[in-house]
Amino acid sequence: MTRREDAVLRVGEQEYTLPVIVGSEGEIAVDINRLRGASGLVTFDRGFANTAETKSAITFLDGEQGILRYRGYPIEQLAEQATFLEVAYLLANGRLPSRPQLDDYADEITHHTMLREDMKHLFEAFPKEAHPMHILASAISALATYYPDALDPGDPWAKDISMKRLLAKVPTMVAWSFRYGRNQPFVYPRNDLDYVANFLNMMFSFPTENYEVDPTVSKALNVLFILHADHEQNCSATTVRVVGSGHANLFSSVAAGVHALSGPLHGGANQGVVEMLESIVGAGGGIGPFVQRAKDKDDPFRLMGFGHRVYKNFDPRAQIIKRYAQEVLAKLDTADPLLEVAMQLEEVALGDDYFIEKKLYPNVDFYSGIIYRAMGFPTELFTVLFAIGRLPGWIAQWHEMQQDPTTRIGRPRQIYVGEPKRDWVAMEDRSA
Ligand code: CMC
Numbered sequence: 116m117t118r119r120e121d122a123v124l125r126v127g128e129q130e131y132t133l134p135v136i137v138g139s140e141g142e143i144a145v146d147i148n149r150l151r152g153a154s155g156l157v158t159f160d161r162g163f164a165n166t167a168e169t170k171s172a173i174t175f176l177d178g179e180q181g182i183l184r185y186r187g188y189p190i191e192q193l194a195e196q197a198t199f200l201e202v203a204y205l206l207a208n209g210r211l212p213s214r215p216q217l218d219d220y221a222d223e224i225t226h227h228t229m230l231r232e233d234m235k236h237l238f239e240a241f242p243k244e245a246h247p248m249h250i251l252a253s254a255i256s257a258l259a260t261y262y263p264d265a266l267d268p269g270d271p272w273a274k275d276i277s278m279k280r281l282l283a284k285v286p287t288m289v290a291w292s293f294r295y296g297r298n299q300p301f302v303y304p305r306n307d308l309d310y311v312a313n314f315l316n317m318m319f320s321f322p323t324e325n326y327e328v329d330p331t332v333s334k335a336l337n338v339l340f341i342l343h344a345d346h347e348q349n350c351s352a353t354t355v356r357v358v359g360s361g362h363a364n365l366f367s368s369v370a371a372g373v374h375a376l377s378g379p380l381h382g383g384a385n386q387g388v389v390e391m392l393e394s395i396v397g398a399g400g401g402i403g404p405f406v407q408r409a410k411d412k413d414d415p416f417r418l419m420g421f422g423h424r425v426y427k428n429f430d431p432r433a434q435i436i437k438r439y440a441q442e443v444l445a446k447l448d449t450a451d452p453l454l455e456v457a458m459q460l461e462e463v464a465l466g467d468d469y470f471i472e473k474k475l476y477p478n479v480d481f482y483s484g485i486i487y488r489a490m491g492f493p494t495e496l497f498t499v500l501f502a503i504g505r506l507p508g509w510i511a512q513w514h515e516m517q518q519d520p521t522t523r524i525g526r527p528r529q530i531y532v533g534e535p536k537r538d539w540v541a542m543e544d545r546s547a
Contacts (some may be wrong), residue, residue: 126156133457140175141168153402159529167348169356169519173206173511174347178425183432185345186210194435199340200224200310203282205535206345207514221309227283228313230291238288238295247499250292262301266364268517278510280298282396285506286310289499290317308523311337314503319491331446332490335439336500339483342432343501351375351382352505352512354368357525359513371511373502379419382501383482387419389484389494392453395460402460410469419521420481421464423475423514432479440482440489459491479482 122133122145131154135147138355144167151157160166175184183190186205193202204212204220212220237257241250259266262280265273294317302317314326315336320326321322354375359368376382395405408416423430432543444451461477484497494498516522 126154126237129154131156136170138170140177149150149332151528157476157530158532162424163348163353167515168353168525169256169348169378171347171512171515172209173515174508176347176425178427180428181426181431181434187219190342190431191435194299194338197341198309199337199344199507202341202344203510206511210246214512216528220332224310225281225304225306225313226281228287228306230284230287234261237293238291238301238528240459241292241295243296243298245262245292245296246377247289247292247296247496248373248383248502251288251499251502252370252373252377253511254288254292255285255366255373258366259364260368263342266366268364269360274365274481274514274517281365281369281415281510282506283438285503286314287317289496289503290314291491293318293496309333311340331443335443335486336490338439339436339500340504342435343508345505345511348512349381350378352508355509355513356516359516360522360525365510365513368513369509372505375496376502376505382460382505383497384419384478384480385484385487385497385501386494388457388480389453389497391419392456392460392485402456402463406460406463406467406498410467418460418464418475420477421470422475423478426476426478427474429476430478433477433481436479436482436486437477440485443486444489446486447489449491453488454482457482532541 117136120135122135124131124133126128131148131150136144136146138144147158158166164393173186175187176182182217185202187203188211193205197205200221201212201217204217234254234257237254238250241253258280262277265276265280267273276303287304295338296299300322302320302322304313305316308316308328315333316326348356351372355368355372357363358371379387391405395402398404405416405418408414409421442452461481462520464475464477470476480501483501484494487497487500490493
């Protein structure tokens with residue numbers, strides 16, 4: 116029987132009644148779960164642009180209105196008020212921690228930050244010039260070999276300890292891969308420092324002298340990590356879920372997510388933005404030629420840091436980051452010509468018909484690299500910083516999927532457009 120709220124699909128003479136699902140923010144989806152069984156039909160949706168694969172209670176995003184909320188809390192409030200670990204707790208557990216809960220959580224994370232000593236050799240095995248995203252993905256994969264007793268996604272203890280180990284150890288991995296590439300000594304984690312300060316200390320301190328963590332840098336990095344912490348079913352989170360849907364362990368699933376993030380259309384764009392701004396400054400001809408190239412259909416060049424699959428008016432994260440970029444550079448007393456170029460580019464693009472019509476706005480990656488530069492991070496490390504920030508999201512998405520009894524292995528259909536059946540041709544009868 117068709118209810119008033121059902122959807123009806125007519126194909127030729129045949130009608131199919133499809134139930135409609137409504138989310139807690141009024142989003143509506145046509146449920147096609149039984150469509151193929153009833154009709155033999157599949158749906159065709161490149162890039163999953165119209166497909167909700169899961170119900171999720173973690174992050175709400177409204178791309179038309181530029182809204183982003185983690186577990187109901189607006190991103191603007193979290194960026195202003197929370198610590199990164201508080202947000203990680205929130206994403207994983209669905210509620211803000213009480214003081215004792217947060218202290219216990221931070222204490223547990225702090226006490227898992229060390230890597231197994233023999234893991235040093237893993238970093239030493241890479242070429243010095245290796246990209247840190249590739250090293251990070253390999254190192255996260257390798258965790259599965261160190262903790263074989265805690266890999267079963269069906270075991271609550273194994274899941275819990277793995278989620279904490281991963282969040283704790285990734286900053287150490289990132290810092291050690293950086294130090295190795297620079298021929299600098301590995302710096303061990305320090306339990307007296309918070310998550311962000313400990314990471315900065317492992318990155319930039321030397322055994323020979325005192326290193327004071329700059330509060331401006333640590334506050335800004337805390338905010339940047341929070342802004343990156345989750346973004347619902349993006350490319351890397353979807354990768355983590357699809358890999359995990361086959362019951363792969365957390366480390367293997369997240370390592371796949373790191374690979375997905377490394378692409379220039381996804382997290383790799385933050386590195387791409389700074390490289391593009393450097394080319395604009397280097398070319399010396401201003402932003403005009405680059406804007407023209409971005410608009411030219413025959414030129415594959417795109418303005419890095421512009422456009423988003425979901426945000427069609429503005430990216431709320433980009434707005435917060437732009438404000439921070441100006442503040443951080445002023446506080447650190449750093450003048451970066453790239454910031455000037457970035458602001459010119461934004462202004463010109465936002466007034467240009469091409470970008471207006473296609474609803475292309477600066478995204479999260481547009482200004483973040485400028486702050487990372489001012490903090491002293493080299494360009495090739497930017498996407499890895501995105502990965503540290505995104506960890507709580509990947510972990511929460513993987514966990515939610517594993518807990519959901521309706522989860523099925525990710526296995527899309529296709530429309531075959533190859534040759535129809537044909538018979539084997541003997542070698543001597545084949546044309547060149
Ligand atoms: N510069 C110039 N033209 C663009 C750009 C851009 N940055 N982005 C999209 N377009 C054009 C594109 O050519 C297409 O034009 P047409 O309709 O004439 O073919 C139209 O806008 C729609 O683009 P699309 O590629 O179909 O859109 P999408 O939703 O599949 O891709 C995107 C979204 C983010 C991959 C894309 O906008 C892009 O490549 N941006 C540059 C890379 C970037 O900044 N990525 C970071 C994304 S945000 C953080 C993250 O996810 O990691």
